[in-house]
Structure formats: structure tokens, C-alpha cells
Amino acid sequence: MIITNTLCNYMSIELHNVKPIYMSDAEISASDIYLQKSVLFEHNKNYLIKANSGSGKTSILNFIYGCNTNFIGVINYDGVSNHNLFDFRKSKLSYVFQDFKLFPDLTVFENIQLKNTLTNYKTVEEICSLLDEVLLGDKKDSLVGKLSLGQKQRVAILRALCQPFKFLLLDEPFSHLDKENRQIISNIINREVKKQNAGLILTSLDEIALFSFDKILNL
Amino acid sequence: MLQKLQKRTLNVSQIIGYALTFFVGITIILSISQFYLDIKPLLSKHTDMFKSKSAVINKNISIFKTIDKEKIYFTDIEINELKEQSFTKDISVFNSATFKINAYTNKTESIPVFYTDLFFESVPDKYLDVETDEWNWKASLDFIPIIIPDNYLKLYNFGFAESQGLPVLSKNTISQIEFNIKISGNNKSKEYKSKIVGFSNKVNSILVPDDFLSWANKEFGRTDKTKTSRVLIEFNNPSDDAILEYFNKNNYSINKDELELSKLLFFFKLALIFVLFIAVVIILLSVSFIVLSFNYIIQRNKELLINLYNIGYNHNRISTFYQLSISLITVVSIIASIIVSNFIRSRYLVEIARFLEFKEIHNYIHLFGFSLLLLLLIVYNALIARNVKKIVVQ
Numbered sequence: 001m002i003i004t005n006t007l008c009n010y011m012s013i014e015l016h017n018v019k020p021i022y023m024s025d026a027e028i029s030a031s032d033i034y035l036q037k038s039v040l041f042e043h044n045k046n047y048l049i050k051a052n053s054g055s056g057k058t059s060i061l062n063f064i065y066g067c068n069t070n071f072i073g074v075i076n077y078d079g080v081s082n083h084n085l086f087d088f089r090k091s092k093l094s095y096v097f098q099d100f101k102l103f104p105d106l107t108v109f110e111n112i113q114l115k116n117t118l119t120n121y122k123t124v125e126e127i128c129s130l131l132d133e134v135l136l137g138d139k140k141d142s143l144v145g146k147l148s149l150g151q152k153q154r155v156a157i158l159r160a161l162c163q164p165f166k167f168l169l170l171d172e173p174f175s176h177l178d179k180e181n182r183q184i185i186s187n188i189i190n191r192e193v194k195k196q197n198a199g200l201i202l203t204s205l206d207e208i209a210l211f212s213f214d215k216i217l218n219l
Numbered sequence: 220m221l222q223k224l225q226k227r228t229l230n231v232s233q234i235i236g237y238a239l240t241f242f243v244g245i246t247i248i249l250s251i252s253q254f255y256l257d258i259k260p261l262l263s264k265h266t267d268m269f270k271s272k273s274a275v276i277n278k279n280i281s282i283f284k285t286i287d288k289e290k291i292y293f294t295d296i297e298i299n300e301l302k303e304q305s306f307t308k309d310i311s312v313f314n315s316a317t318f319k320i321n322a323y324t325n326k327t328e329s330i331p332v333f334y335t336d337l338f339f340e341s342v343p344d345k346y347l348d349v350e351t352d353e354w355n356w357k358a359s360l361d362f363i364p365i366i367i368p369d370n371y372l373k374l375y376n377f378g379f380a381e382s383q384g385l386p387v388l389s390k391n392t393i394s395q396i397e398f399n400i401k402i403s404g405n406n407k408s409k410e411y412k413s414k415i416v417g418f419s420n421k422v423n424s425i426l427v428p429d430d431f432l433s434w435a436n437k438e439f440g441r442t443d444k445t446k447t448s449r450v451l452i453e454f455n456n457p458s459d460d461a462i463l464e465y466f467n468k469n470n471y472s473i474n475k476d477e478l479e480l481s482k483l484l485f486f487f488k489l490a491l492i493f494v495l496f497i498a499v500v501i502i503l504l505s506v507s508f509i510v511l512s513f514n515y516i517i518q519r520n521k522e523l524l525i526n527l528y529n530i531g532y533n534h535n536r537i538s539t540f541y542q543l544s545i546s547l548i549t550v551v552s553i554i555a556s557i558i559v560s561n562f563i564r565s566r567y568l569v570e571i572a573r574f575l576e577f578k579e580i581h582n583y584i585h586l587f588g589f590s591l592l593l594l595l596l597i598v599y600n601a602l603i604a605r606n607v608k609k610i611v612v613q
Contacts, residue, residue, distance in 0.1 A: 065529075067525075067529050086528075086533060086612075089531075090531060095529075097529075101526040101529060101530065103224055103523065103526070105223075105224060105227055106220060106223070106224060110220045110223075113220060114220045114221065114224070114530065115530050115531060117220070118530075118531045118532065119531070159530070163531070
């Protein structure tokens with residue numbers, strides 16, 4: 001019974017010979033991911049995708065999330081390539097976008113609730129408590145359009161945690177955060193990932209010591 | 220929250236513009252359509268506007284024709300030529316009696332004695348503008364119904380009766396008077412009872428049923444073949460310039476007043492169609508405008524809609540707000556149009572009833588309005604769902 005449950009909860013994402021349409025073979029010659037015969041991501045492991053700017057870090061996460069299909073190759077989700085990704089990501093994939101994709105005309109709380117009302121994953125109290133934890137409790141009713149980039153980044157991360165997931169995709173999540181906030185946010189992420197028995201796929205320019213990565217891939 | 224977010228994307232002035240123009244277009248189309256249906260029986264009853272658009276023609280009588288009477292008759296070639304004209308829809312000839320006819324009364328207290336020579340003509344029943352049950356003839360019955368021109372009665376009442384000191388007669392009274400008809404020819408004669416059963420505004424002649432005259436011409440007529448001096452012609456379009464041109468060229472005389480009335484009513488109908496056309500254009504423009512306006516809103520807020528999709532809102536849920544908005548505005552506009560159209564109808568019905576005997580027909584405003592509403596809601600909802608899906612699902 002325990003074995004069956006474990007198998008049911010297992011999730012993997014496997015990339016086969018994936019390459020962005022808009023990049024030439026020469027541009028991606030030394031990649032651990034692009035054009036590789038098989039790149040496996042397992043749900044309970046943490047992965048760091050490291051690369052310089054303009055190497056396609058955002059693209060690879062967008063390909064996995066399904067919001068960009070401009071690639072050649074195949075991506076299998078639990079061994080299947082033709083998943084209805086919209087439904088699949090409701091419970092399996094959560095994504096912290098590099099450009100946040102927040103709604104500036106809504107308040108901090110409304111932005112988070114916009115997602116949470118779809119999933120009912122967290123209670124209002126839990127959301128407020130998380131906002132306090134990331135030092136945004138007093139900004140709960142402020143319009144997101146009036147926040148700094150660092151504040152927006154924290155809101156985007158909290159919003160991504162308001163759903164069940166097996167993989168949390170994070171696209172340069174700490175690019176606008178100071179050391180203190182990085183520590184706070186990484187604690188929350190580690191806690192949530194552990195709670196959900198999920199994996200991390202994080203992109204960054206450099207290595208990040210705040211997480212213990214099972215694998216570091218150079219893009 | 221979703222509603223709050225999407226509400227900001229709407230352009231209120233464009234929506235008000237649509238609501239107003241759509242309301243005007245629908246009100247015109249509903250009112251005019253119902254007006255047309257309301258007055259249609261009235262017009263077809265009183266005139267030939269919707270049916271025949273017809274007129275009576277004959278040859279002009281000149282001094283030469285008084286000498287050679289044969290020239291007033293239409294030849295078969297001339298009738299065939301008339302039939303082939305582009306403006307002619309149908310043609311029918313007047314049948315004339317070729318025997319001698321006398322009308323007289325017996326001496327009674329109520330009716331003065333009279334004795335007069337008479338003539339009869341007949342036209343096919345479909346050209347008659349008189350509705351009466353008595354308009355039939357049976358060989359077994361010695362009774363002939365007669366229709367006289369409305370003008371004859373006026374001529375009698377306001378001319379003859381006045382100068383002779385005779386009583387004036389109403390249509391009803393004259394229809395009660397029974398008199399005798401004696402027809403003779405071919406060395407035989409026969410007497411009939413007769414009554415005036417109707418008054419025609421359209422045919423200026425003393426009419427008897429067509430089948431009676433055909434029979435009587437065979438029995439009492441001077442010739443085997445009747446000659447045609449007057450022709451009833453039905454036009455495709457009475458305002459066709461070719462009609463008067465052709466008649467002038469051939470020296471045919473036409474009752475122009477009759478044609479003028481037909482023309483007037485034809486233009487009236489044309490005006491209704493024109494207004495209807497304008498209303499259809501207004502509606503098409505307003506519908507296109509709002510569809511384009513919503514497309515523009517969807518395009519302009521493409522990023523916002525894609526973001527919503529990316530955080531988990533499916534395209535149906537994203538479309539719902541726009542579908543509800545456009546549906547609500549359309550419903551409100553059409554309901555307002557139905558109310559106003561009903562008000563306009565109630566006003567013109569009162570006006571018509573003041574002048575004419577009028578039987579109200581069924582009100583189709585609600586049926587038209589709600590059918591149109593249903594159609595538009597289906598179109599709008601399908602278009603918005605399709606456009607949103609096209610934008611967000613890549």
C-alpha cells in the first residue's frame with residue numbers, strides 16, 4: 001500500500017533533445033540540457049539551472065510550464081508527452097515568473113487571493129501570516145503597482161505557493177532581494193517544498209547556497 | 220477580484236455608444252415591421268397596392284374614330300404586344316354585352332317608375348374591389364347581380380336627384396331595390412330580377428358576373444366574337460416610366476389618377492423598406508462596432524488575459540465577464556426598444572383608429588425582439604469565447 005502510494009505520488013519531467021527554435025546549435029554547444037538525449041527531473045529533488053544572461057534560462061522553464069512552445073524536441077510528464085498541461089499544472093506545477101506576472105491594479109492580498117480562490121489551498125490567516133513573515137504585512141492592501149521590485153518578487157513567490165505542486169519552478173527568484181529577505185524567502189520555500197514532497201527547478205546566474213541542490217545543470 | 224480586474228479593461232463610452240445606436244436601430248426595425256404588418260390588411264383592403272397595381276386602359280377617341288368605330292377596339296396583336304411589355308405582369312380584357320338590355324321597375328309606392336336602356340360589361344372576379352356573397356350567377360335562377368361605379372351613385376345623389384327633385388339614396392337603400400332586366404337579341408328575349416350588390420371604385424362600368432355575360436353573349440349576342448375596347452392591366456411596378464411612354468406612343472388612354480394612387484402607395488411602401496434598410500444598417504454597424512470594440516479590448520489587454528491564463532484561469536472563465544457584459548447591455552437595449560416600440564404602436568393605433576375602421580392584429584414586437592436577442596447573444600458569446608481562446612491558448 002505504501003509502495004503504491006509512493007508510486008502514485010511520483011512525478012518526473014523528462015526532456016529529450018529539447019532546443020529553442022530561435023537558438024542555433026552553435027549557441028547551445030556546451031549545454032547540459034539543450035539537445036541532450038535525456039534530462040530527467042524528479043519531484044523530490046532540487047535542481048539548479050545555471051547560466052549567463054540571454055542563455056535561455058527563462059525559456060527552459062517556460063517550455064516545462066507549457067507557456068512557450070517554441071521548441072523542438074519532446075518533454076514528457078510522467079512519461080507522457082501530450083498532457084493537457086493547463087489541467088496538469090493546476091496540481092503539479094507552480095511557477096514564479098521572472099517578470100512576476102502580477103496585476104498592478106490589484107492589492108497585494110488580492111493578487112495572492114486571485115490565485116488562491118482557484119485552489120483554496122491556503123486560508124486567509126495563512127496568507128496573512130506569510131505576508132507578515134516576508135515583512136509585507138503592512139503592504140497587504142497596497143496596490144502592487146506601487147511596490148518596489150523586491151516587494152513584488154516576494155508577492156509573486158507567495159502567490160506561487162498557493163497551490164499544490166510537485167515541482168516549483170523559480171526563475172531567478174532572488175534577483176531583487178537583499179540577504180535578509182533571501183533567507184526568509186528560502187526558508188518559506190524549503191518549508192513548503194518539504195511539506196508538499198515536491199522538487200525545485202531554479203534558475204540563477206550564480207550558485208545559491210540557500211538550497212541544497214541535488215543536481216546543478218549548466219545551460 | 221477577477222471581475223474588478225476585467226472591469227477596468229472595459230471602455231464605458233464605447234459601450235454606451237453601442238447601447239444607444241443599437242437601441243435606435245432595434246426600435247426602428249421593431250416599430251416599422253409591426254407598423255407594416257398592422258397597416259398591410261388596411262392597404263390591401265382599400266387599394267390595390269399590395270396585390271394588383273392595376274389600371275384600366277382604352278384607346279383615345281378621336282374624330283376619325285367616331286366615323287370608324289372599329290378603331291376603338293384592341294386587336295389580338297395589340298393585346299399580345301401589351302402582354303409582352305416588361306412592365307406588364309398580367310392582362311385581362313373587359314367582356315362587353317353584344318345584346319340589347321333594358322332595366323325598369325314595376326309601379327310601387329316606394330320606388331318611382333323608370334325605364335332605361337343599359338349596357339353590361341364584365342371583368343374577371345380577381346380584379347373586383349367589392350366583397351359580396353351575392354356576386355354569383357346561376358342559369359337556373361332568374362337573378363343577375365350588378366355592380367356599378369361608386370361615382371354613378373354620387374352623380375345621381377348630388378346631380379340628378381337634386382335637379383329632378385328626387386330623393387337621395389344611400390348605398391344601403393339602393394342595394395335593397397329590386398328591379399327588372401330584359402335582355403333581347405337573336406329574336407328572343409328574357410326577363411330577370413336584378414339588384415345592385417356593390418359599388419366599385421376601381422372599374423368604371425356596369426358590371427355583371429363574367430360567366431353570365433359569356434353565356435348571354437352566346438344566347439343573345441349579335442356576333443360570335445366579342446370585341447375588346449377596354450383592357451385591365453396589372454403592372455410589375457406602376458412607377459415604371461416605360462408605362463406612360465408606351466401608352467402615349469400607342470395613343471392609349473389610362474386612368475392616371477388610379478396610377479397615381481398606386482404610385483403613391485408604391486412609394487409609401489418603398490419608403491418603409493428604405494427606413495427598414497437604414498435600421499438594418501444601423502444595427503449591423505452597432506453590432507460590428509461592439510464586436511470590434513470587444514476584440515480591441517481583448518487585444519489591448521492581451522498580456523493581462525494571458526497572465527490570468529498562466530496563473531490558472533481557463534479561457535472560458537476569462538471570457539465569462541466579457542460575455543456577461545455584452546449580453547447584459549444587449550438585453551437592456553432590446554428590452555428598452557420593446558417598451559418604446561410598444562408605446563409607439565399604441566400611439567399610432569389610436570391615430571389610425573380615429574380615421575379608419577381598423578381591426579388590430581397580433582403584436583409581433585416581443586417575438587421579433589426576443590428572437591433577435593437570442594440570435595445576437597449566441598453570436599456575441601461564441602465570438603468572444605473564440606477570440607479569448609485564440610489569445611490565451613497558444
